Amino acid sequence: MAQATAAPLAxxxxxxxxxxxxxxxxxxHLILxxxxxxxGVEAAFKKxxxxxxxxxxxxxxxxxxxKPGMFDYTISGSSELSSSWVPGGTPLQNPVDGVALLLGTSGTTSRPKGVPIRHGAIVQNGHILGSSIGLTENDVCYSIMPLFHIGGIxxxxxxxxxxxxxxxxxxxxxxxxxxxxxLATSNPQPTWYSSVPTIHNATVSYIKSMASDAKMKSYGVNEDGVWKSGHSLRFIRSGAAALLGPDALALSSTYGNIPIIPTYSMSEQMPISQPLQGKMDMISDKPGSVGAPVATSLAIVNSATLSPVPFGSEGEIAICGENVIHHYLNNKEADAKTYFELTLPLDAGSPFQRGRFFLTGDVGVIDNDGYLTLKGRNKELIKKGGEQVxxxxxxxxxxxxxxxxxxxxFAVPSKLYGEEVGLALVLSxxxxxxxxxxxxxKEMRDFLKMRNVSPMKWPTKWxxxxxxxxxxxxxxxxxRVGLSKVLGFEEDSEDILDGDEDDLQKSAPKNNTFIDWAVISGFRFVLACYVMFMHxxxxxxxxxxxxxxxxPWHVHVFFTLGGFSLKFKYFMARFMAMYPMYLVALLFVFINLFVACRPSTFRSTFHWDSQPDDLFIDGEEVNGYSELFCEGxxxxxxxxxxxxxxxxxxYLLGIAITPVWVLNWWVGYYFWFSAxxxxxxxxFPVMYNKxxxxxxxxxxxxxxxxxxxxLNVFIVVLTWTLFEHYSGYSHYEEDGSKNTTxxxxxxxxxxxxxxGWYLFSPFWMLYFVMGACAAFLYDAVRPTETSKSYIMGYIADSCTLVMLAWSIAIICQGNVTYDATRTWNLRPGTADNFTDVAIVNRLWDNICGRLVAPITTLWIFALATGEGVTASILRSTTLSESIAPHxxxxxxxxxxxxxxxxxAxxxxLWWDWxxxxxxxxxxxxxxxxVEWYEYFYVVMLTxxxxxxxxxTAEPIMAAVIGFIKELLLGNDEDEVTVEEALVFAIEDMTGFAPELDWTLDQCGLSSVGLPQLANRIKNAMPKKFNMTAGQLSDAKTVGDICDVVKKAIxxxxADGI
Incomplete structure (x- = not known):
């Protein structure tokens, strides 16, 4: 700012x-x-x-x-920043009257106003801020406010x-x-910090809820959540929005009754008022006051006449002084509505007799001691948690x-936000x-989203x-003033400090990048078709x-897709909804089992491989087919x-994996996958939290x-190296002729x-973790939010072509028969031995499928953007909506x-294991x-x-499961369901009952609303359970929150609570 104008963007x-x-x-100049x-900023900068x-x-x-805090600068496209220094030239210096800082602030039109803050004013205001609260060179500030905000700067x-x-x-x-x-471990420890009520309240809530934690005790927090020793804070400054009396008391007492400094300021002038040094405890000295004017002249005026009102009377706050911005940036209309000339009843020669004042839009009152107390908003601007709307x-x-x-x-009073946005609608x-x-x-919220209105500004009271x-x-x-009362909107009764919520950052709904789930769904069905082709x-x-x-490259891709989805709804609601169908399938396969395997057909022998008499009598086709049978x-x-x-x-427990598979028949040939x-x-929980x-x-x-x-390559290569030369069985001679039994x-x-290797779960979990990592990397890169997102379409289509090309190459080897004299170029020699151990050949099949994991992971990543020809095919309505759900x-x-x-x-004849x-x-x-063309018949039938x-069957089986649950656990007729409790809680907060498929943005739930929602849900449910706002942070819809609550219950x- 000393040399040029800075304009930080959030x-x-x-x-x-x-x-x-x-x-x-x-x-x-633009700096990223x-x-x-x-x-959003990067895309605009690049344009x-x-x-x-x-x-x-x-x-x-x-x-x-x-050098901490030091940066190197480069010009886009160059390796270093070229110097424009000229010997003997004029130094680049921002003058006192030059604009040092440009900020954007909401105004009385939909377009943000530019606020130019002059160099001399911002420096002088910094001195006033520091001296008025008594800062010394021994103080240490913990800077938590964002540096695109005047409060942080x-x-x-x-x-x-x-x-x-x-x-x-x-x-x-x-x-x-x-x-x-x-605050506890920094060296040196902070002695003060400045923030907004939202952060104060969330931090106090965290300290209270974690008071019994060993770490908190080591910091000096006692059982009551009071942190009297162990920190060095000597005061806390609060600004941007009104800090309510109860919240100020809770904040002060939590840190051992240290002074709280409530202040008043705005982007156009920071500061306006704050307690004077030596009079900093406004909680007891001047309850509700935000101090005295410290950097400007201040007047309380009648909004209609713009004339001063008597001491003790409410009116609109107006300020005047050299440090107040002189005008908005190229906005004469806004200037005309904001600035006015105030004439005071003083001698004509007095320098204070006349001045150009700035209307703040706030209503306040000054007492006889000159201390200001805010009473609300006079203009239309709404301050929601420090954000102006x-x-x-x-x-x-x-x-x-x-x-x-x-x-x-209009504004609606709120203990949580200070104010919330209300909206009254008259339909056409x-x-x-x-x-x-x-x-x-729902229609209006979708419309606001389409019109690029920030969700933070969406109305929550409709x-x-x-x-x-x-x-x-x-x-x-x-x-507008008082409209919330006319329409029956009352201030929230819930206090955020009453709960045991997790921190604000963890409770914040993530700004997730776009993922084309229709494409992913279509891709999943293509994989299912590959499974059916195998069988x-x-x-x-x-x-x-x-x-x-x-x-069989498709197998590991199923797990990668699962990890990539990364939603509680996918793993809890969707998976638990699958279990009834799993039981239906289990019923059918056991019925089919009894066709071939009954006590009368049971052979009390066991073989590790197929036998000559499995299909034909005495192993000879001319003797006819053998009778049905089974082994142990x-x-x-x-x-x-x-x-x-x-x-x-x-199978009922879903544990047909290593080492349990030795206990079961292969009744459901592919149920190991569910296990x-x-x-x-x-x-999932441990992996996701990490x-x-x-x-x-x-x-x-x-x-x-x-x-x-x-790691994947290491595992499969090591396995192959150790196992490829395994020999056994002796079913064939070296010339390929059959041996006798x-x-x-x-x-x-x-x-x-x-x-055992194939069904060893950690080796499959690896692909699940890959998918999860790909999902987080996708969220970090946000490939759909760049101007070159189409490149991902090229990548997806290239992966498709690579997989097709390799498949064609495999097909072009010709019909693989058990010919010992033939060499297959796409298989290693040790996996090309059809006269030896089939398990070695089978392991190679799986290993070569897993070796393409880098390609398939990239394939999923690129397909998720919805770009490219492959994605457009997979997204087709017939595939993604009609067939893929099956x-x-x-x-x-x-x-x-x-x-x-x-x-049939x-x-x-009967086909059995x-x-x-x-x-x-x-x-x-x-x-x-069956014949190859019958594959398509079977797929359609399936x-x-x-x-x-x-x-038909799923509702019946779900009812049976519910009946068994009631029979074993009982049923409370008066019990409130999770869905009912959640709908009631959201309706209480926002004014409307949501649908389960609504997103949190559509419900009007912003980041700091989740702690309050967590409290309300816990209070509404008859069963005691622990749940924090952090557990709700990854929920995207109301249905997702239901799943989180059910899991917590x-x-x-399970814990016996």
Missing amino acids: PSTTEHDAMDLLEQFQPK FDGIENP IAASGRATLHRAIIREAQE SASILCSICAGAAICCDNEAYNPENMVDA SPFEIEEPIISHPWIEVAVC SAAPSGVEDSVVL KVVADEELPKTKSKKYI IGSNSSWGAFNNLRGW TPATPNSYWASLFLSLAV MYYQCLML MTTWRGNKKFLTKLMILLQG EKFTDGRIGNWIGL AYNCFLFHQPVSQWYYA TRPG WQYRKTMYWFSPGPCP VGFSTLMNI AQAE
């Missing part, structure tokens, strides 16, 4: 708002700081730079050990610099735990909607007849009214296409009933992804190792449907021996059957 500024401010500010996620109107620079922080940084004091900053956005840690920012876009005739925006004749208020509400219900002046202007159609019927069964499990080879009941228990998903679900700490760290997440991919050897060791059911039902189809089209088992011990038999089961029940 990282969350949308591209639309950033472009608007840049058009007003007309900058010559590395490591800061600001997609301005591309137009040639400004130069784009990047600031790279130097290593901390070199002046009331934390500049005032400390002017006083010669020290400053410590956090490298992350506000987080109460980090803040408490900084102009009614015109809401009314202007809303009134353009065809359903709306009149929109009146174009609105649907009899439309429900909830439908109007009411559809008739025009005559709105109060008006005699000139028919709508009266339907005889090897000989498919010909050379059968080679693709030796490249590896653990219970001699007992039919033990094998049956253990199999039933294993593996349960393992991933167990990993990855949340790395959110936005692109470099680290990239390194982690490389490490995971490298007497020469066969038991392959138990190879099968134990091979199948992907999981196709996975479950294609086995029994295939068995029924085979029996081949009378007298023992008659078609493979030449190694494996969970699936050989493919259903999709149709899945649809039928969704309509289930955890409480």
Whole structure:
């Protein structure tokens, strides 16, 4: 600022708002700081730079050990910043009257106003701020306010610099735990900080809720949540919004009754008033006061006549002084509405007799001692948690909607935010007849989103009214002041400090980047089709296409997709909804089991591989097909009933994985996959919580992804190296001719190792973690928010072409038969031995599928953007909406449907595991021996059957599960459901009952609203359970919150609470 004008923009500024401010500010240089996620600002900067109107620079922080807080600057496209220094030239210096700082602030129009703050004024104000609160060179400020806000710039940084004091900053956005840690462990410890009521309240709430924590006790916090010793705070400054009396008392007492300094200021003038040194405890000395004017002349005027009112009378606050901005940036209309000449009844020669005053828009009163107390807002501006919202920012876009005739925006008192945004709507004749208020509400919020209005500014109190219900002046202007009371909106009764909420940062809904879930859904069904291809159609019927069964790349992709989805709704609500269908499929496969496997057909022997008499009598086709039969499990080879009941228990519990698989028959050939998903679900909370700490760290997440991919390669290569030369069985001679059964050897060791490796859950969890890492990296990179997002379409299509090309190459090897004289170029020699151990060949199939994990992970990442030809195909309505929802059911039902189809089209024959088992011990038999074209018949039958089961069997099974639950656990008829409690809580906070598929933005729940919501839900539910706002932070919809609450209740029940 000493050399040029600075104009900081918030990282969350949308591209639309950033472009608007840049058009007003007309900058010559643009600086982007590395490591800061600001997609909207970056996109706007690049557009301005591309137009040639400004130069784009990047600031790279130097290593901390070199010079903390120092940056190196580069010009976009250059390796270093060229110098324009000229020997003997004029030094670049911003004069006293030059503009040092440009800020954007809301005004009485929908367009933000530019606030030019002069160099001399901001420096002098910094000195006034520091001296009025008694800062010394021994003080240390903990800077928590954002540095695009005048409160962070002046009331934390500049005032400390002017006083010669020290400053410590956090490298992350506000987080109460980090803040408490900084106050306790910084060296030297902070002696004061300045912030807004929202942060004060959230930090106090955190300290109270964590008082029993060992770390907090070590800091000096007692059982009552009072932190009297262990910190060095000697006072706390509060600004931006009114700090209510109870909150001020709670703040002071929490830190051991230290003074609280309530202040009054605005972007146009920082500060206006604050307690004088020696009179800093406004809680007891002047309750409700924000101190005395310290940097300006101040008058309380009549809003209509603009003349001063007597002491003790309320009126609009007006200020005057050299440090107040002289005008808005190129905005004569705003200047005309804000500035006025005030004449005082003084002698004509007095310098104070006349002055140019600035109307603040606030209502206040000055007592006989000259102390100011704020009473509310006189103008339309609404201060919500420190953010200023102009009614015109809401009314202007809303009134353009065809359903709306009149929109009146107004302030609603709120303990949580200070003020909230209310909106009264009068519907036009174009609105649907009899439309429900909830439908109007959702439509308006979607419209605000489409019009790029920040969700923080969306109304949270809505009411559809008739025009005559709105109060008006005699000139028919709508009266906003007091409208909340007229319409029945009362101040929130809930106090945020009553709860045990987690910190504000963790409770903040994330600004998630766009993911095309329709494409992901379509891709998931394509994978399900690959699964069915693996199991339907005889090897000989498919010909050379059968080679693709030796490249099962789809299996690990299922797990990567699961990790990429990363939603509690996907893993809890969706997965638990799958369980009834899982039980239905289990019922069918056990019924099919009894066709072939009964006590009368049971053989009390066990084999690790297929036998000559599995399909034909005496192993000879001319002798006819053998009768149906079954064998025991590896653990219970001699007992039919033990094998049956253990199999039933294993599948009901979903644990058909290593090492439990020795207990069960392969009744559901592919149910191991569901069991593996349960393992991933167990990993999910720990994994997700850990990855949340790395959110936005692109470099680290990239390194982690490389490490995971490298670990995958290491595991599969090591496995192959150790196992590729395994020999056994002796089914064939070296020339390829068959051995007699007497020469066969038991392959138990190879099968134990091979199948045990394949069903070892950590090796599949690796791909789940890859998917999770890809999701966090996707969120950090935000590929859809750049002007070159189309590149991701090229990447996705390139991955598609690579996978197709490799598939074609595999097919082009020709029809793979068990020919010992033939060499297959795409398989290593040790996996090209069809006369030896089949388990080795099968492991290679899986390993070569896993080796393409880098490509498939990139494929999913790129497809999620919705760009490219592949995505457009997968997004098709028929695939993504009509067929794809049946992907999981196709996975479950294609086995029994295939068995029924085979029996119906081949009378007298049956396809079961023992008659078609493979030449190694494996969970699936050989493919259903139908012709290749019948694959499509079976797929269509499976999709149709899945649809039928969704309509008929699923509700019945869900009811049965509910009945069993009631029978075992009982049922409280008066119990409030989670959905009811949540809807009631949101309705109480926002004024409308939401639908379960509404997003949190559509409900009007912003970041600091989640702690209050968590409290209300806990109070509404009859069952005791623990839940913090942090647990709600990743919920996207009301339904997601329901899932989080249900999980918290289930955890409480498991813990015996």
